[in-house]
Amino acid sequence: MQIKQTSQGAIAYCVTAAQAITTEWFDVSFWQQLGAVTGSSKGRYTTWFVKPALNKADTESEWVLRHYYRGGLIEKLSKDKYLFTGLHRTRAVAELALLTQLFNEGFSVPRPIAANVERSGLHYRADIIIERVEGAQDLVARLSKEVMTDQQWRQLGSCIAKFHQRGVYHADLNAKNILITDDEFYLIDFDRGEIRAPKTKWQTANLSRLLRSFNKEKGKLPALAFTESNWQELLKGYSKP
Structure with a gap:
């Protein structure tokens, strides 16, 4: 897993992900403009499916784009803000790191792609991208x-x-x-x-x-x-x- 600093925070990405990754990748409107959104899954909040097709050799894979939202009673006070106590302790980077370890060890988990952390004062918002498991x-x-x-x-x-x-x-x-x-x-x-x-x-x-x-x-x-x-x-x- 590698870290790329941004003006708003940082992006963590796996070596399998393109190093040209930007914060736009974590905004569904970016993919909508490209006509790359293939569907969504609706629970408490919406998770988006996109087909990135970043290179000609990779035309089949789909990604899952998920924003982190709070649950429980604290959701009424803050829908998606978390206290920042260090980049590697953020929910997105910690999950990406765990997925990367498990994927590399051969466990049946989705291939991790990248995580985005945007800081605002003492708090942060976050997103994660993983590969969609084909046919699942x-x-x-x-x-x-x-x-x-x-x-x-x-x-x-x-x-x-x-x-x-x-x-x-x-x-x-x-x-x-x-x-x-x-x-x-x-x-x-x-x-x-x-x-x-x-x-x-x-x-x-x-x-x-x-x-x-x-x-x-x-x-x-x-x-x-x-x-x-x-x-x-x-x-x-x-x-x-």
């Missing part, structure tokens, strides 16, 4: 349309176990932060994630959070293809990664 959809979208096999549930459990054995703490492990392709699972959104000493307590809490997520989605969509039996298959895969 989140588990809620998949399970709302079709079932997964027992083998797939065990495969998911094994995937999570490998992250946990490495000491990867995911701060928001939920069904929408897990992607599935035809043959692989990916974890996404590592905001506030970190590498820590593997311990049963936080690993169990991580799994419990995921289970609550499945049950919450099932409550909103009773037809969701998730059952207690599915969860037990996931745990089997987790115990034998």
Whole structure:
């Protein structure tokens, strides 16, 4: 990961990203003017998909552009401002660094591209760009349309176990932060994630959070293809990664 200073703060980028990167890349209007916006995902806020096509050899890849927003009660006071305590401690740069480490180690995470931090006094705003996982959809979208096999549930459990054995703490492990392709699972959104000493307590809490997520989605969509039996298959895969 390399750092490029800007007039408003700094951009962190991976060696795989073009060094000509500018702050414009983190503004969706820049891509809209180029006709490069391919879609969006709407949750509490909008995440944008763009097709950069920065060179003739790379015409297929898409990027995901996400701005950092606050949640909880503090959101009422500040929608997207964070206290600046050092560049590498900002949410965007920390997430980019973690993704870079995991990607380089061969974990199933999106390829990291760049992060942007814009300072204003004691505070900052931030954005991140990652590569979109081709052909993937989140588990809620998949399970709302079709079932997964027992083998797939065990495969998911094994995937999570490998992250946990490495000491990867995911701060928001939920069904929408897990992607599935035809043959692989990916974890996404590592905001506030970190590498820590593997311990049963936080690993169990991580799994419990995921289970609550499945049950919450099932409550909103009773037809969701998730059952207690599915969860037990996931745990089997987790115990034998």
